Amino acid sequence: MPADHDRSREQAPDRRARCPACGASGRRVGEITLRSLVREARRDELGSLSEFAFCGAMGCELAYFAADGRTVRKSDVKVRIGVKEASSPRPLCYCFDYSAEDLEAEAGAGSGAIVQEITARCREGLDRCAETNPRGACCLGDVRRFAGVSGRSTLAAACCAEPKPGN
Ligand SMILES: [Zn+2]
Numbered sequence: 196m197p198a199d200h201d202r203s204r205e206q207a208p209d210r211r212a213r214c215p216a217c218g219a220s221g222r223r224v225g226e227i228t229l230r231s232l233v234r235e236a237r238r239d240e241l242g243s244l245s246e247f248a249f250c251g252a253m254g255c256e257l258a259y260f261a262a263d264g265r266t267v268r269k270s271d272v273k274v275r276i277g278v279k280e281a282s283s284p285r286p287l288c289y290c291f292d293y294s295a296e297d298l299e300a301e302a303g304a305g306s307g308a309i310v311q312e313i314t315a316r317c318r319e320g321l322d323r324c325a326e327t328n329p330r331g332a333c334c335l336g337d338v339r340r341f342a343g344v345s346g347r348s349t350l351a352a353a354c355c356a357e358p359k360p361g362n
Contacts, residue, residue, distance in 0.1 A: 212248040212262060217255035221248030224331030229259060229267070231326040237271040249330050251278045258329060276329045278337055287341060288313055288334040289327035298341045310335070310342055 212221045229244040238244070247259040247267070258276060259267035269276060277285035277295055285295035293309050301309055313335060316322060324333045 214250040214260055216257045217252045219250055219252035221250045224249045227325050228331035232273050234271050287337045290322045295341045
């Protein structure tokens, strides 16, 4: 779903990276994401962390891949990657600790309270998506998809696409 877009780091279409394991297209992630989420032993083996993309495909064993053939498996990542899992627990929001299960539990009420809370906290600048979310970007696109909230995720783009000081 082209629900969101990366304004500053968009690659030319012919450079769109594809996961060597499953063929899904992946988006580049910043070094800061791999530095904080890849297990230390694997991180040391990799050397440079600057050329990796994230594979968010369900069931695929790879979390990150680079054009030169280096890969990072799910098991080399410190956190469980909810969007890649079919079974519980499936964490989606790593900054404020919400899972797909939380959203499913809320769905009956139809309040959208979790989406609202995450949005509000992001607006306050409390999110650290690049360091906590394996996707390396705001979770709101994923959260909205699981919550069944319609509409474009412009909030996700607005709250977390801006580079933060110190990155
Ligand atoms: Zn893959």
